[in-house]
Each structure stands twice: as C-alpha cells, then as structure tokens.
C-alpha cells in the first residue's frame with residue numbers, strides 16, 4: 304500500500320476538540336471550586352452567560368419566562384431571571400410545586416430573584432405569554448425520566464411556539480448518551496457550561512439541543528486536566544489534517560488499489576456507487592468484482608474501473624491477491640452467491656492480511672456467522688446492523704450510541720463507524736471520534752455504499768484503519784453537506800455526493 308494521505312505519528316497532535324460527559328463535568332467543577340471557592344460564584348457566571356447569550360440572539364425579547372427546576376440548573380435560571388429584571392425586561396419564573404430549590408446555591412439565587420421583586424408562578428398547565436422561554440429545569444443532574452407533571456411542563460415548553468434557550472442541557476435529554484427516556488425539551492439553542500457534552504451531538508442530541516454555544520465560566524485551563532474526554536469532535540475544517548496536497552511525483556501506484564466486491568442480481572447499483580466513490584476519493588486503481596450482468600452498465604458509468612465477473616467465485620482469486628484494500632458488502636445480498644464471496648474474501652484477506660472495509664450484507668453475514676477478522680478491518684454499520692452485530696435491538700443501540708460503538712469495536716476487534724445523526728467512529732479501546740457534519744438528506748439508500756468506497760480509497764492511500772474511517776466518515780458527511788447546499792436535503796442522492804467528493808477531498812491546506 305502507498306502513502307498519499309498522512310496518518311499522524313504516535314504522539315502527534317490530533318485534529319478536533321474534546322467532548323465530555325456529566326462525570327467529567329463534575330470533575331471540572333470540583334477542580335474549579337477547589338481553585339476558585341464558592342459554588343454561587345460559578346452559578347452567577349453561568350446565569351450571566353445565559354443572559355448574554357439571550358441578549359445577543361434575541362435582542363428584541365421583552366417577555367422572558369424562565370422555567371426553573373429544583374437543582375443548580377434551576378439556580379442558573381434564577382440568576383438569568385434576575386439579570387433580565389435588572390435590564391428592565393418582564394421576567395417570570397415558572398416552576399412545579401415540588402421543584403422549589405433544593406441546593407444551597409440555588410436557594411440563594413432564588414432568594415435574590417425574589418428580593419428583586421421577581422415573580423414566581425406555579426405551573427398549572429399553561430405557560431404565561433413569552434417572547435422567549437429559558438429552560439433551566441434539569442442539567443447534568445437529570446437522574447430519571449421526567450414524571451407525568453414534569454412531562455406536561457416540558458410538553459408546554461415545546462408547544463409554546465417561541466424560541467427556547469436551554470441552559471447547559473435540553474431538559475430530559477441525557478448529555479452523556481444522546482437519548483431521552485421520556486419527555487425532553489426541544490431547544491432552539493443550548494448554552495453549555497464549562498465543556499461540551501457528547502450527548503448533545505449524537506443520536507437525538509442535535510434535534511433537542513438546537514444550535515450550540517459554550518461558556519467556560521472563566522475556569523482556569525488546568526481544571527480541565529481532571530476530566531476524562533468521551534470523544535474527539537471533528538468537522539469540515541479538520542479534513543486538511545489528513546488530505547494534504549499530493550507529492551508532485553506521484554503515480555497511480557502511489558494511491559493504492561481498491562477491490563469492491565458486491566452487486567448481486569438486482570443490487571448492482573450499490574457496488575457501482577462504492578466504486579465511483581472510491582475513484583472520486585482518490586484511489587489509484589479501482590477494480591470491481593460483480594455479477595457479469597452489471598459489467599456493461601458499470602463500465603458505461605465508470606470506464607476508469609477495472610472489472611471482474613464473479614459468476615464463478617474462483618474467477619476473482621487474482622483480484623483478491625492484487626488488492627491493497629477490499630471493500631466487501633455493497634449489494635452483496637445474503638444468497639448463495641453472497642455467502643460464497645463472503646467466505647472466499649474473508650479467507651483470502653485473513654491469509655494475506657489485506658485491509659477490509661465491510662458494509663451492508665457483509666455485516667449481516669458476519670452477524671449470522673461470526674468469525675475473526677483480519678487486523679485493521681473497518682465495519683460501517685447503521686444502527687440496525689449494529690444491533691445485529693451486538694445481538695441486541697436498534698432501540699438499545701440508539702439509547703446509548705457511545706457505549707454501542709465502543710462495545711462493537713471491542714467485540715469485533717475492528718474499527719467501527721456507527722452511522723446516523725452524529726456518526727461515531729471507534730477503534731478497539733480507543734477514544735471515539737464524533738463526526739460534526741452531515742445532514743438528514745443523507746438518510747437515503749446507497750449513501751452507505753458511497754461511504755464504503757470513500758473509506759476504502761483513503762485506506763488505499765495510506766491512512767491506517769482508524770484514521771481512514773474517521774477521515775472517510777468526515778469526508779462523506781462534508782460532501783453530503785456541500786451537495787445539500789445546492790438544492791436542499793430532501794431528494795439528495797448518493798450520486799450527488801460522488802459529484803462533489805473530489806472538491807471536498809482536496810481541501811485548502813492549513814497555513
């Protein structure tokens with residue numbers, strides 16, 4: 304294999320930024336309190352940051368309704384409401400009877416609000432008229448699904464038809480897992496405190512959190528050393544880290560040879576998409592092993608590809624030997640043809656240690672007939688395939704995507720790309736990568752085939768399995784966003800991504 308993309312040397316700095324969970328935030332908070340003293344000081348800063356955020360995004364708002372819960376998240380809300388009053392706005396706190404403040408600092412902030420003649424209303428089924436709602440019900444202290452009365456309050460927030468600013472976390476959503484066990488606020492914007500939470504950026508997180516802001520509350524940088532990160536977030540800016548300009552004396556052999564295997568009768572388009580994506584993502588040579596009936600249309604679309612008919616399985620042994628990377632699965636099916644190709648390919652790849660990218664039916668076949676994989680394999684399941692690979696159900700995977708991707712990587716000793724909103728990529732025992740790009744237009748048949756081709760092409764160009772998977776998932780998502788910018792998300796096709804892949808795969812180098 305060649306090296307036209309760069310895998311960072313061990314210890315080299317990695318792109319992106321870190322994401323955390325509630326335990327990490329507690330550790331940062333403890334370090335900050337040990338350093339700076341009082342909890343009320345941090346709460347003051349949090350509420351003031353909330354007020355600044357509200358003012359900068361909704362400067363016209365005059366009627367401000369703050370929904371406060373019983374903990375310190377509620378305390379932040381009382382500070383914000385007090386600030387709003389001081390600025391001449393009409394600020395009202397709404398809360399459930401059992402949600403009177405329970406912590407020392409939130410009691411103090413509630414008392415300060417009342418001392419400033421702030422009004423507190425008990426929620427009786429309807430919220431007062433508002434230009435904006437502030438969600439200060441629960442933050443990182445959410446410990447269970449909201450009960451009936453709390454769910455009614457959350458439903459009223461979501462039904463109010465005005466912008467919602469959530470403090471720290473949209474109430475009801477787990478900032479660790481990216482899922483909700485019951486009712487959860489759908490915010491227009493969420494202002495996170497201290498450090499960004501992983502759960503706001505994967506699964507249901509983006510739909511509930513809305514736009515994201517962060518305020519570190521003036522906490523000293525060393526306080527963050529105590530916190531264990533849960534993921535590394537990468538976005539479009541980070542592509543240039545891996546996709547450097549090519550050396551001037553490169554030749555096609557420098558960029559590796561990808562073999563795409565799949566396309567049973569009726570699903571030939573899948574392997575064509577994978578091959579086209581591999582070509583556009585920069586593979587030096589792309590060969591396709593498929594049913595003979597697909598060869599003519601494939602060559603009409605991609606004359607650059609080499610083809611191998613596989614009506615007879617033994618006919619493509621030479622292609623297996625020659626490949627630097629094998630992409631197995633697009634359109635493979637689970638019939639006898641697919642089974643035979645699956646077995647033959649895994650045997651050959653294991654014997655020769657050829658890097659594999661497995662998708663679609665290759666994953667279903669693997670789940671049905673578990674076997675060891677050669678080192679450095681990449682699996683790209685959607686949540687349903689992930690559930691089969693973990694012998695669980697899709698809801699369980701989506702309930703805790705970070706846990707699922709770590710478990711998959713450990714179970715299969717492979718790099719795993721768990722697709723869906725906030726795609727996660729994880730190597731065995733590694734820190735997951737969070738792909739901060741992509742859009743719901745990409746939830747269309749064939750998008751996964753494009754991803755498979757992209758990852759295989761990057762692997763062929765010299766990235767190791769983890770970096771090929773992370774960079775490939777990012778490149779795929781960035782291409783999806785670029786294609787959607789032209790004419791919208793609805794109706795976006797995998798072929799639209801392939802059309803823009805080349806432009807995305809050649810980012811401007813960092814200065």
Ligand SMILES: NC(=O)C1=CN([C@@H]2O[C@H](COP(=O)(O)OP(=O)(O)OC[C@H]3O[C@@H](n4cnc5c(N)ncnc54)[C@H](OP(=O)(O)O)[C@@H]3O)[C@@H](O)[C@H]2O)[C@@H](O)CC1
Nearest residue numbers: 332345346374375376441442443444445446447448449471
């Ligand atoms: N980290 C920091 O440095 C800073 C943190 N700050 C802020 O503090 C927040 C964390 O505060 P927190 O620990 O008091 O937790 P919080 O989210 O208010 O909720 C806990 C309360 O809710 C209750 N409760 C939970 N679930 C419930 C349910 N389903 N239904 C009903 N009740 C439920 C729970 O009751 P319990 O589980 O104990 O019965 C408890 O009473 C953080 O997100 C940030 O906004 C900033 O002030 C400054 C810097």
Ligand SMILES: [K+]
Nearest residue numbers: 438441470472
């Ligand atoms: K909240």
